[in-house]
Amino acid sequence: MSPSLRTVFSTTAIAILSVFALLPFYIMLIMGTYQNEDLFTKIVLVPGTYLLENFKTVAASRFDLVYLNSLIVSLASTVLSVFVSAFAGFAFAKHHFKYKNKIFAAVLLTMMIPGQLGLVAYVIEMRYLTLSGTLLPLIMPWVANAFGVYWMTQFIKSAVPMEVLESARMDGCSDVGVFFRIVVAFIYPAITTLSLLVFLWSWNNYLLPLIIINKPELYTIPLGITALGDAYRTDLAAQILGLTLGTIPVLLLFAIGSKSFIRGLTAGSVKG
């Protein structure tokens, strides 16, 4: 095969697979632009004209509040998780202390433990602390993130040169100062990748809010989407539009960040 023929062939193959990946999204988008009755009778392939009407139905269900809740939860989880992970990663990568290797192994071991293990008691703990009426229970589990610690440790180990840290300390920089002024500057790729992952995980989390959150004012996106189904059982089209709207933020985030996300992954853990 000549090179140009190969290009055509390979690109076509990828394009066909990509159509498979995109088709459900496309159908979802299109269905959101039709009137409910049409969905049962027609095969819809091109955009309809009912988008604005459906949008009004969704807006009437206070979907903006649901959005805000999700944003608060995901942003807080991301910031806290990345910060705490980087702190711990710095300790493991660049400091010496007693039982360091054993503690690190224990942290790795907790990565294998499914998050549901302590769930029953966590819910009771939150009730006991009278936090179940707030968004805090949805944020806390992400803060101590074993994967994040592992990720940051590996990255800080290889990316931050020891000499730079030592010369900064010679110049009288405090240890906290070293972290914020020097370490952070070296680990931007790791921060980006971890932020995207934690944001995605907390944005998509369903089980925990389903069990803990019982007030509609505190619903996050996954709960809000299912609640749309309750309120508009008959209005499929509005519900589908809600699905699309709930998905857009993470899609945008990854569209913007996907390059550095993959660069971070390549530089990071997968070396074996």
Place this chain on the structure above:
Amino acid sequence: MDAVKRRWVPYFFLSPYMLFYLAFGLIPMIFSLYVSLTSWNGISEKTFVGFDNYKFLFNPDSYFFKSVGNTLLFVSFTLPLQIIFGLIIASLLYSRWVKWKGFFQLVNFLPYIVTPVAVGLMFNLLFDWQSGFVNKILLHLGLIDEGIYWLGDPLYARMVIIVMLFWKGFGYTMIFYLAGLANIPKDLNEAAQVDGASGMRTFISITLPLLKPVTIFIVITGIIGGFQLLEEPMLLLGGAGMGSSAAVIGGPDRCCLTTVWNMYDTAYGSMTRYGLGAAIAYGLCLIIACFSFIGARFYRGEPE
């Protein structure tokens, strides 16, 4: 003086993680272990029952092993598909022959980042008996005479779940293979080509063996992740509506009941048996531990 002060520095950096892990990770876990040894509905007093909850897991009425079996079935069908397709797409994207790499990379990764709840609902709509896109297309093409009841038949429902999980997951394997391919030194492939090896031959005898750690990583995380499966089958079979209505726990004949769904239903769904729910979680953890142990042995056995 300075040396004494310095010794505290690592503990200072570690403390936020340790405190949060202790308060919201370890303590709930230990308390859950205690709850799993009791009979409790969250309101009345706990009664200590020893290992009764764990014994009940072996009773078919708990659906524990059925749900574990279902989960394993889904993983064993979807994981190989995801690996094959992820690898093919990654190698194509990594080759010199494909244009608009960044675009295709993003498009194929999109299904993975969509909210699992949305994925379940989306496939629920696509495979709906009456208004679903799939039935309408099949009817339109004349391949079937009347709509197939996809989500009401155990075999079909399982097939739909496998298709759905495959669709959602192949982008994830693709990303890791892309990262793995980027870490293979280019001169290895070039040397093989200079020696006259064909592209296919280079791929099989050089690229594939070097990707083995990535594959093992994908298999381990795939099995662990697979055991946490909940939202997609729950929303696929329950449709919208909070949680799962009592009629559709686990789909037809509970053929699609996953372990976590079983736990949710036992503790917070149709029953409020906290003790049994906690025992299911610990049972699941034991099973995951077995797989992790086997996986870790493979992982360690590979290099060198």
